Amino acid sequence: MATLELSMQEEVPAPARGRRKLGVLFWIASAWLAVILSLAILAPLLPLQNPVDMDMLERRAAFSGEHWLGTDGLGRDELARLIFGARVSLTVGLIAPLIGLGIGGALGLLAGYFRGRFETLMVGSMDVLLAFPPLIFALAVTAYLGQSIPNLTMILGVLGIPAFMRVSRAATLSLARREFVIAAEALGASHARILLRELLPNVILPLLAFFLLGVAVTIVVEGALSFLGLGVPPPVASWGSMIGEGRDSLDVAPRLAFLPAAGLFLTVLAFNLVGDTMRALTDPRQGAL
Amino acid sequence: MLILVVRRLLGMLPVLLAVSLLTFLIASLLPGDLAFVILGDQATPENVAALRHDMGLDQPLWWRYLSWLGHVMQGDLGRSFRTGQTVLQAVGERFPVSLQLMLMAEFIGLLIGVPIAIACAARAGGAFDRFMTGSAFAMLSMPSFLVAILLIYLFAVELRWLPATGYVPFTEEPLANLRFFVLPALTLALAEWPGIMRVLRSDMIATLQEDYIALAKAKGLKPSRILFVHALKPSSLTLVTVTGINIGRLLGGTLIVESIFALPGIGRLLVGAIYTRDLIILQGVVLLVACGFVIVNFIVDMLYAVLDPRIRHGHA
Amino acid sequence: MSAPLLSIEDVTVELPTPRGNLRAVDHVDLSLAPGRTLGIVGESGCGKTMLSRAVLQLLPKKAKLSGRVMFGGQDLARLAPESLRRLRARELAVVFQDPMTSLNPVLTIGTQLMETIQEHLELDAPAARKRSIELLAAVGIPAPEHRLAQYPHQCSGGMRQRIAIAIALSCEPKLLIADEPTTALDVTIQAQILDLLAREQRRRHMAMIIITHDLGVVAGRADEVAVMYAGRVVERAPTQALFKRMHMPYTEALLAAIPKLETAPHTPLPAISGRPPDPTRPLRGCSFAPRCRYAAARCREAKPELKAAETSGHLYACFHPIQMAEGIGA
Numbered sequence: 001m002a003t004l005e006l007s008m009q010e011e012v013p014a015p016a017r018g019r020r021k022l023g024v025l026f027w028i029a030s031a032w033l034a035v036i037l038s039l040a041i042l043a044p045l046l047p048l049q050n051p052v053d054m055d056m057l058e059r060r061a062a063f064s065g066e067h068w069l070g071t072d073g074l075g076r077d078e079l080a081r082l083i084f085g086a087r088v089s090l091t092v093g094l095i096a097p098l099i100g101l102g103i104g105g106a107l108g109l110l111a112g113y114f115r116g117r118f119e120t121l122m123v124g125s126m127d128v129l130l131a132f133p134p135l136i137f138a139l140a141v142t143a144y145l146g147q148s149i150p151n152l153t154m155i156l157g158v159l160g161i162p163a164f165m166r167v168s169r170a171a172t173l174s175l176a177r178r179e180f181v182i183a184a185e186a187l188g189a190s191h192a193r194i195l196l197r198e199l200l201p202n203v204i205l206p207l208l209a210f211f212l213l214g215v216a217v218t219i220v221v222e223g224a225l226s227f228l229g230l231g232v233p234p235p236v237a238s239w240g241s242m243i244g245e246g247r248d249s250l251d252v253a254p255r256l257a258f259l260p261a262a263g264l265f266l267t268v269l270a271f272n273l274v275g276d277t278m279r280a281l282t283d284p285r286q287g288a289l
Numbered sequence: 290m291l292i293l294v295v296r297r298l299l300g301m302l303p304v305l306l307a308v309s310l311l312t313f314l315i316a317s318l319l320p321g322d323l324a325f326v327i328l329g330d331q332a333t334p335e336n337v338a339a340l341r342h343d344m345g346l347d348q349p350l351w352w353r354y355l356s357w358l359g360h361v362m363q364g365d366l367g368r369s370f371r372t373g374q375t376v377l378q379a380v381g382e383r384f385p386v387s388l389q390l391m392l393m394a395e396f397i398g399l400l401i402g403v404p405i406a407i408a409c410a411a412r413a414g415g416a417f418d419r420f421m422t423g424s425a426f427a428m429l430s431m432p433s434f435l436v437a438i439l440l441i442y443l444f445a446v447e448l449r450w451l452p453a454t455g456y457v458p459f460t461e462e463p464l465a466n467l468r469f470f471v472l473p474a475l476t477l478a479l480a481e482w483p484g485i486m487r488v489l490r491s492d493m494i495a496t497l498q499e500d501y502i503a504l505a506k507a508k509g510l511k512p513s514r515i516l517f518v519h520a521l522k523p524s525s526l527t528l529v530t531v532t533g534i535n536i537g538r539l540l541g542g543t544l545i546v547e548s549i550f551a552l553p554g555i556g557r558l559l560v561g562a563i564y565t566r567d568l569i570i571l572q573g574v575v576l577l578v579a580c581g582f583v584i585v586n587f588i589v590d591m592l593y594a595v596l597d598p599r600i601r602h603g604h605a
Numbered sequence: 606m607s608a609p610l611l612s613i614e615d616v617t618v619e620l621p622t623p624r625g626n627l628r629a630v631d632h633v634d635l636s637l638a639p640g641r642t643l644g645i646v647g648e649s650g651c652g653k654t655m656l657s658r659a660v661l662q663l664l665p666k667k668a669k670l671s672g673r674v675m676f677g678g679q680d681l682a683r684l685a686p687e688s689l690r691r692l693r694a695r696e697l698a699v700v701f702q703d704p705m706t707s708l709n710p711v712l713t714i715g716t717q718l719m720e721t722i723q724e725h726l727e728l729d730a731p732a733a734r735k736r737s738i739e740l741l742a743a744v745g746i747p748a749p750e751h752r753l754a755q756y757p758h759q760c761s762g763g764m765r766q767r768i769a770i771a772i773a774l775s776c777e778p779k780l781l782i783a784d785e786p787t788t789a790l791d792v793t794i795q796a797q798i799l800d801l802l803a804r805e806q807r808r809r810h811m812a813m814i815i816i817t818h819d820l821g822v823v824a825g826r827a828d829e830v831a832v833m834y835a836g837r838v839v840e841r842a843p844t845q846a847l848f849k850r851m852h853m854p855y856t857e858a859l860l861a862a863i864p865k866l867e868t869a870p871h872t873p874l875p876a877i878s879g880r881p882p883d884p885t886r887p888l889r890g891c892s893f894a895p896r897c898r899y900a901a902a903r904c905r906e907a908k909p910e911l912k913a914a915e916t917s918g919h920l921y922a923c924f925h926p927i928q929m930a931e932g933i934g935a
Contacts, residue, residue: 124303124304124307125307127304128304128307128308128311129311131304131308131579131580131582131583132308132311132575132578132579132582133538133540133541133578133579133582134541135541135542135544135545136540136541136544136559136575136578136579137575139544139559139560139563140315140559140563140571140575141315142563143562143563143566143568143571144315144316144568216430220432223432223434224432224433224434224545227434227545228544228545228548228560230560230563240434243434243435243438244434246438247438247441247549250438250441250442250446251446254442254446257438257442258438258442261435261438261439264432264435265430265431265435268430268431268432269427269430272426272429272430273426276426499706500701500703500706500707501706501707501708501709501710503663503701503707504699504701504707504708504769504772505709506663506693507661507663507693507694507697507698507699508693508694508698508720508721508724508772509690509691509692509693509694509695509721509724509725510690510720510721510724511690511724514720514724518712518720519709519712522709522711522712523709523710523711596711
């Protein structure tokens, strides 16, 4: 009955989106990220004022030639603090997901490939970790470890492990039954070889796309912790802590909260946009169409 | 159905046990000795040793865990060494505030998200749909503390319509209580609706392609009945999941929002415990919140079964 | 001959796809008198379901319909949505192919029956309930009161299709479109469902369109048969005349594709070789030419028009019609 099979599929399937163009928004977002990243990296070389130098006579100064974006409640240069704040937010935001990517990605790959008891154990442990609302977990651990940028990075990194593990395991599971893996197994390739040469290159793409989304989330959580004064230790500036400090002067100088808020929002949005586009491009389910 | 409940309940036990172990380990293994914290500046080696002995801190780790777990099982989560309140008292006092906040936030979030999702799905790909999908995406990049700052600036500082901070119990002054809750609940709701809207929208679009929707149209039913009964009801399953997942995010969210708006809820209790290094309260609250989260997920699972007759009758 | 209840006049349906416009239905003319049965037969993708969707006004949003669908003196394609809605179920009803997907899984059978009745017949709930029970009994469902509170997944496939038929009959329509009503069912149940449809049709004096890929289904049941290929009607005749003498090689191939009970199990079916043409790239000549064993040069150059055969009411579109009657195979 091959040709006479009938189904409702006579209704033409919704037009599959052709090779989706990346779009203007994607390029604007990428450009914004490039600018912010280079500013953050080059911050010490730029002709900026010291972000922690206080000037009690120039508190909450307006925009001027000396202080382009004015000064904050302690007379510190706002522009310098914004750029050095970006440095902190991006350092934590990029390194923490790398921890999650490394550990979670590897565990997911192993769990998806070897299956069995190891997989059960891994999935179970991740369930336990996921039982803690992330922000509360981060807060509790920071409280014990003490506030510092390395501690913060490490905690946020650990928190990302379950999510990365899920993505990596799902991708591995869908790949492990494909012909090229079975062919490699049939040819007597070792487990290590299959994992590193066959599976990893295919799993890494969705993981990298997810990494960008992870950066966005991490920047938000770091911002929240620092906003509460429980993230980076003062007087270090991060966007979150600047917003927290700016909250007290919303009535007299709202810009002190809104400038870092705009920076944070636009950067998170940009990471989400780029990450979402990448994910759509690397999604194995769509690639199968 | 009963078998399903029992099986899921049994499956929850190891997770709860592991959660308690992890909570205990965080508190015990990490640097920062409780005795030092309590004694503060007056800590001398002799004082510390004496206190450690009193608190059982010189016992082996596994013994301390078991005895702690034993106490927890009997409902004794310890007592704050600062206020003298037990963990259960402190949590019991603060919980209604957080609950009210979460319920109001979820309610407002659904109130915004569901109609937008339905309107978008009804005309998928149209101008309204594209605008709202874009807005939801942007809103997802907007952390709740940013929203809070914006709302405070707009409604408390500029317009002076609503108070920025404060709290009175609902039982004393209901109206004033609600006024204090509007901005915090709205803050959380504005972070919630994009998730609600995105999930429900894509689910409704898929449902509207189903044969039974075509049949409902062929039966000449009113468009509103097709949308709200035939399409929304099957799609509401996903809504329950999102709402369940949201509870976890809301718990984190209340932490920030309660701090910003000075609402005396669980989140503020936790942040306060961190500021004052009240480790017993911290440990107890984290344990209760994590267990609460696990239990909420269980309830969501059960709601699933109630909503979907296929699962209820064991056909799934 | 009485005035037709339904007349499809020069209907074309086009669907935009990424690869260009897909012409699913190509200038089709058909008509159906009250109380009569029309069979529309063709392979998957020949446009028969799209044509039925055009009549039902359930085409996908992006589809473009041209031509007229005259039903009881009104053009359905130009009717206001509200007038069209009032016409549904009372005048025009449908039974879909797959009863597993055409009933709403989260609403009870009673709800799905009664909502239709209450929407169109101005009955109160107890009256609608009573009517629902009668309908379920009429379509052969045992213990109908009991069924009303059940959900579709609690019924077997055949049972569900009976319920779908009860819904379709609930407001006494003048025309019932049955779109592959038995394809998704067990072979043993297919005949029962078809007989049920025929019985209820006679009892209620409905007109009916049966859409199928199986010439055997329409053989004893339709008054007239239209064979579709690549969006066009390629042969149309009173059923008796068609089976007595078919002109289109394609119709002949369809007939050969009917599985026969007497053939030994597991013998390969003589399915038609090749695939229907890509509907986004129309051929210049006859659409069936690439698969036709009688095709000649002319068939690949020009499209044959639908023209009358010697027997009255018989139309076909072929340059090289089959010369000898092949007899009734089913």
